[in-house]
Amino acid sequence: MTTSIGVGDAVGSVVLQTDPVRVLRFGAATHNAHRIHYDTAYANTEGLTDRVVMAQLHGALFFRAAARFAGSADGVLGVGWRNRAPAYVGCVLTVTGSVRAMHSDRIELELVEHSDDGTVCAVGEAVVARKCAFGLPSEPNPLESSG
Amino acid sequence: MRTELRTAQERAGRLIGAVDRRRLGRVRADESIAFARACAEGDPRFLDAAHPAFAVHPMYLPSLLRGPFGARDTEYRDDGMFADEVPGTSGLDVRLMAGGQHIVFRNPPPLGEEIEVSRVIAEVERKGRPESPFLLITVVKSYRAAVAGELATVTERFIVR
Numbered sequence: 001m002t003t004s005i006g007v008g009d010a011v012g013s014v015v016l017q018t019d020p021v022r023v024l025r026f027g028a029a030t031h032n033a034h035r036i037h038y039d040t041a042y043a044n045t046e047g048l049t050d051r052v053v054m055a056q057l058h059g060a061l062f063f064r065a066a067a068r069f070a071g072s073a074d075g076v077l078g079v080g081w082r083n084r085a086p087a088y089v090g091c092v093l094t095v096t097g098s099v100r101a102m103h104s105d106r107i108e109l110e111l112v113e114h115s116d117d118g119t120v121c122a123v124g125e126a127v128v129a130r131k132c133a134f135g136l137p138s139e140p141n142p143l144e145s146s147g
Numbered sequence: 148m149r150t151e152l153r154t155a156q157e158r159a160g161r162l163i164g165a166v167d168r169r170r171l172g173r174v175r176a177d178e179s180i181a182f183a184r185a186c187a188e189g190d191p192r193f194l195d196a197a198h199p200a201f202a203v204h205p206m207y208l209p210s211l212l213r214g215p216f217g218a219r220d221t222e223y224r225d226d227g228m229f230a231d232e233v234p235g236t237s238g239l240d241v242r243l244m245a246g247g248q249h250i251v252f253r254n255p256p257p258l259g260e261e262i263e264v265s266r267v268i269a270e271v272e273r274k275g276r277p278e279s280p281f282l283l284i285t286v287v288k289s290y291r292a293a294v295a296g297e298l299a300t301v302t303e304r305f306i307v308r
Contacts (some may be wrong), residue, residue, distance in 0.1 A: 016187055025185040031213040033227040046242050055245030056210035060186035063206050073190060073205060080249030122247065
């Protein structure tokens with residue numbers, strides 16, 4: 001358990017292998033039928049190379065990075081992200097980050113998401129409660145690379 | 148600026164400040180678990196309804212576009228988006244992209260309570276170069292449950308090209 005936290009400390013990475021099944025399942029769970037997520041020919045008409053991962057799925061990864069840092073999802077007070085480039089279905093997404101600021105009651109995290117070709121897909125931030133028991137920064141998630 | 152984009156800007160601009168309310172139905176454990184599984188969540192509290200500390204995934208409601216009742220055919224655009232998801236764009240030949248979100252969590256989403264989301268357009272901005280303009284529409288959404296009260300506030304940005 002990490003108990004001493006300072007500005008610049010790393011936030012453990014969160015990794016997700018995306019694939020068409022994952023994206024379709026996510027779209028079904030959220031009632032998202034936007035064709036850019038599952039229809040390659042349509043995505044091409046919008047100037048996209050392929051189908052793209054939903055913005056909310058990026059958000060779920062940012063949230064997870066913050067929750068692991070906080071040691072519990074309950075410790076996440078807020079999370080935000082801004083899409084910077086399309087994340088094409090099939091890429092590996094990795095969220096990393098660092099501690100941006102420390103306050104008496106909360107900690108601000110700076111987060112960034114890359115795809116495996118190095119593209120910055122989204123940048124963001126999170127605020128976690130300082131009272132939390134901070135978790136191991138690289139806690140593995142056995143489900144992350146499963147379909 | 149293309150006529151359709153200008154029309155979207157005018158329509159959305161007229162809606163600034165107007166509140167739109169939408170029912171999302173009651174959150175069921177099964178649906179939140181399906182969401183958690185779909186985003187490869189590893190926290191067992193979000194994956195097992197029998198877990199003593201089971202909770203609805205905090206990202207579920209902010210990610211949900213409609214309740215379990217879905218929508219009628221006429222409520223979709225040709226691109227598969229809900230016609231009212233990005234205000235001012237219904238029926239227009241414009242491209243829609245999510246720009247990002249900022250979420251403040253206020254209370255855990257409760258099971259079994261009716262959820263309502265109220266949406267208000269905060270800002271409509273014209274961006275980009277003259278030859279490739281786009282709109283940035285900022286919508287603020289508030290999620291509430293009758294007993295649990297305010298659940299989350301989401302500031303969401305949409306890109307319209």
